[in-house]
Amino acid sequence: MIRLASIKVSRDSSQSLTHQIQTAVKGEIAEGALRPGTRLPSSRALADDLRVSRSVVVEAYGQLIAEGYLEAVQGSGTRVAGHLAPAPRVPTLLDEGSVPTVRWDLRTGGTVPAHFPHREWAGAYQIALRNAGRAELDYPPLSGVMPLREELAHYLGRVRGVRTAPEQIMVVQGFAHGLALLCSALPRLGVEKVAVEDPGLVRQHRFVQEAGLPTVPVPVDAEGIDVAALARSGARAVLVTPFHQFPTGVTLSPRRRAELVDWARRSDGYVIEDDYDGDFWLEPRPHPLALQRAAPDRVVYAGTTSKALAPVLRLGWLASPPAVSAALEQVRRERDLGTEGLTQLAYAELLRAGTLDRHLRRLRARYRSRRQALGHAVHRHLPGTLVIGAAAGLHACLQLPPHTDEALLVRRALDRSVLVRGAREFVTPGRRPSPALVVGYAGLPATALVDAVRELGRAWAGLPRGQRGVARSA
Structure with missing residues (x-):
């Protein structure tokens, strides 16, 4: 039985019982406790709860319907009127500001x-649930469940040329989470500031700054990031999108790739490779492999499921050099208890079965x-x-x-x-x-x-x- 616990009446009041019910319902709607579309008790049920005559509630409901507060839906009872919904929230830009709805x-x-592959994901998640035992339902390992790390090592090596091992992969809750962990780990390796592409994702620059590391903008041209300008910046870490730079869309040229790897080794620095859309090479010529392949000892490779599946999964990974992996593990122990495990196991199944391909x-x-x-x-x-x-x-x-x-x-x-x-x-x-x-x-x-x-x-x-x-x- 549906109840409306917030409505009270008093026979000692100077107002009629019908008026008290109307006032109470209007107040609950105004306060947001009764949302548009909320189903109310039947007149008989509410009368029983309030210990009043059913005719009192029928009259109150009728007046509220006449005034537009409620609506009677055939076969669905009495509900709070849908037109009372607040104005739809103006959609927000990805970084800041607001815009009107457009065509x-x-x-x-x-x-x-x-x-989104609804059926395939549901099937993979069902397999993960069916096979989950005591260990799988306990707190997940800080760096991620081993079945996913093993599948990622195979998959990334096969499709992006990444040279890594399961032990060097950390599963994170999306790129922003991984970047925050890195910004806490890098100072332990002597990194004091991070160079960023200009133009680039302003939101990511703010993530780095809010994590405590200053950023240094480095220009991007038709070949990608200007490595000579990077060398002049004094930074020992740089965040780049070599596969498909955002927003210019340029791919880091072979010459600049070699220069960037050389810079990292000469400066004892690190490259954070954000391979945010590396699954989508649309040209007929062969796609470029991950920059990490050229320098696994100097490049932290970062990827997520956001573009391939959906951002809601909050699932990503970092494939790091051993020194960075150790620092990340230490930071993670101080920060959280790992990434949700069943989603990891379901994604591992998508990789294992070739469904993602x-x-x-x-x-x-x-x-x-x-x-x-x-x-x-x-x-x-x-x-x-x-x-x-x-x-x-x-x-x-x-x-x-x-x-x-x-x-x-x-x-x-x-x-x-x-x-x-x-x-x-x-x-x-x-x-x-x-x-x-x-x-x-x-x-x-x-x-x-x-x-x-x-x-x-x-x-x-x-x-x-x-x-x-x-x-x-x-």
């Missing part, structure tokens, strides 16, 4: 529920067609704009004609219900990068991407002539 959301990093093969085909549709639409609707960087990952960088007013274009696009972010959002204050847009294409079908770029083209064409930039010649 075409081209931000990066969004989750696509339809892409099949899932990623489907996703790559889907994203490749969307990336191609984006490129064709840009060529057609945004004259003088170039799609730069490698065809990889889940975002593309659109380099606008020189001198385009990037901020004004972003605002005009929003007026046309297209939400897109400009490249200036990802650089350190004071720098003025070439005008560009950073487009996430994973969350929209190809037809919607074409429509969105068409609206972007109209927004660009509607800019004052002097703020449209100078279109490049064909």
Whole structure:
């Protein structure tokens, strides 16, 4: 039986019983205790609870329905009216700020529920549960359950060329958690500041700073991070995205790879390789392997399930050199009790059975067609704009004609219900990068991407002539 414990009446009150019930229900709705859609007791049940006549409750409910506080749903009883729901929370940008709801959301990093392998994950989790004994249901090992670490060592070696062993892998609760652990471990190895890519993910820079280490921005060009500038920075650790730099999309060139490894060895430093979208190489030429392969003694390789599956799993890993692994273990003992074990075991099953390989093969085909549709639409609707960087990952960088007013274009696009972010959002204050847009294409079908770029083209064409930039010649 449904109860409404917060409603009380008094026969000593000067107000009628019906009025007391109405006032009490309105108050509970106003306070948020009774949420929109909450089912209320039947008139008979509430009358029994309050020890009043049923006609009193029927009259109170009727008046509340007439005033719009309640609604009677056939076969579903009386509920708090749905229109009383608070205004929907304005969706937030990934880093900061808020934006209105739009028709075409081209931000990066969004989750696509339809892409999650629900049936396969449920099957893997069921196997993990069925096989879980006393050890599996106890506190997990600090560095992660061994079946997952073994599968990760096999998988990462096979698909990304990572040279590691299960003992050197630590399972973490996503990249942010792993980065926080690293920022506590690196000072124990003499690291006092961390260099970061500029442009890059401002949010990650803040993570490092909040963990107690200052950051030093290092420029990125068409070959990736400028290693000469890195050497001048005085940092002994650097956070990089060599596979598909965010946000420029460039892949670290072979020359820069060699220079970066040489810098790490000469400076007794460490490279933190964030391989955040390394599962999605969409070009026909062979994909580059992990930077870690060239220097396992100097590179900490970091990956997660966020792009391949979903961020909600909060599952990631660090493959570290022995000295870093030891420092991480020490930090972990001081911080927490490890990462949830059943999710680890389910993911290990996905790896073991080859299910993840099949899932990623489907996703790559889907994203490749969307990336191609984006490129064709840009060529057609945004004259003088170039799609730069490698065809990889889940975002593309659109380099606008020189001198385009990037901020004004972003605002005009929003007026046309297209939400897109400009490249200036990802650089350190004071720098003025070439005008560009950073487009996430994973969350929209190809037809919607074409429509969105068409609206972007109209927004660009509607800019004052002097703020449209100078279109490049064909």
